Amino acid sequence: MTYTAKFKVWRGDDEGGALQDFAVEVNEGEVVLDIVHRLQATEAPDLAVRWNCKAGKCGSCSAEINGKPRLMCMTRMNTFTEDETIAITPLRTFPVIRDLVTDVSYNYEKARMVPSFAPPADLEPGDYRMQQVDVERSQEFRKCIECFLCNNVCHAVRDHEENKTTFSGPRFLMRIAELDMHPLDTADRREVAVEDHGLGYCNITKCCTEVCPEHIHITDNALIPLKERVADRKYDPIFSVASLFRKNEKREKPGATPGGSTPR
Structure with a gap:
């Protein structure tokens, strides 16, 4: 099953930034990190995001999804409804380097x-x-x-x-x-x-x-x-x-x- 999901992704750097709206295709079985990669491939090639194993074992892809700190690679898209807007922001406690990457x-x-x-x-x-x-x-x-x-x-x-x-x-x-x-x-x-x-x-x-x-x-x-x-x-x-x-x-x-x- 494929559908188009609404996302708000924080874009910016240490001097400031804001949430930017995106509409991204979602396929069955995908996780939030899959969507971020598709977003990079289709709409925002300069989006900065840190990741490594995509298996929940390296801890690199930490972010805040709808205000809750989570691993993007372990947050399944089927936990959200199709009409829900999903906000992805960097970890709030640490200084932002760029976009979703924090220091x-x-x-x-x-x-x-x-x-x-x-x-x-x-x-x-x-x-x-x-x-x-x-x-x-x-x-x-x-x-x-x-x-x-x-x-x-x-x-x-x-x-x-x-x-x-x-x-x-x-x-x-x-x-x-x-x-x-x-x-x-x-x-x-x-x-x-x-x-x-x-x-x-x-x-x-x-x-x-x-x-x-x-x-x-x-x-x-x-x-x-x-x-x-x-x-x-x-x-x-x-x-x-x-x-x-x-x-x-x-x-x-x-x-x-x-x-x-x-x-x-």
């Missing part, structure tokens, strides 16, 4: 800030041993295709540009949680999660989970457990007392006595 370098900058996996120093390759339950616990997070839809829809980033300097968004807090759950990782990432990646900005609205094309339970299985471990550390009375001693040790100058005088 997502913010995400890569945050990725570089995440401390890498730190196994025990005396552990040789091939000696790693994990229980299956530990493997399964973090396996879910490894399905992430880095489409950045979760960071795009997170209101702490989307509605507050000033937060980008101190908040890494759900994608990279999930990465920190994954490493923190790893039984062979020796790094304590709780303070990093709060101080460097802004865990406190997350108020667990689950909007990131709702848009994840891999159906990862980002909030329930990563962010909430990470918040719980941070709270355990912060409000643990034994740790609090130990922290006071450590702070006092840092205040003492080398060679100084507790009373402040320098021994002769």
Whole structure:
């Protein structure tokens, strides 16, 4: 079955732009990315769009379709009625480069800030041993295709540009949680999660989970457990007392006595 669908596609660059109307042929079984390719071939050869695998595994073709962040290659045309006008706009949270292509370098900058996996120093390759339950616990997070839809829809980033300097968004807090759950990782990432990646900005609205094309339970299985471990550390009375001693040790100058005088 073939019909002509009405589209509104955002055209412009970092200086501004607007929605432009198009009428494009739609064939049975097609997805939105198919229509965008046909639009490029027939009416708008200069339309900029980012894509790669067309199989929902690279995350490149992220866009907002009728206001909802989605992958264009995984959004089937039969989910819309034939008389419906379909609006395609770039991800709102990131700066526009041109048309549907946005600058997502913010995400890569945050990725570089995440401390890498730190196994025990005396552990040789091939000696790693994990229980299956530990493997399964973090396996879910490894399905992430880095489409950045979760960071795009997170209101702490989307509605507050000033937060980008101190908040890494759900994608990279999930990465920190994954490493923190790893039984062979020796790094304590709780303070990093709060101080460097802004865990406190997350108020667990689950909007990131709702848009994840891999159906990862980002909030329930990563962010909430990470918040719980941070709270355990912060409000643990034994740790609090130990922290006071450590702070006092840092205040003492080398060679100084507790009373402040320098021994002769």
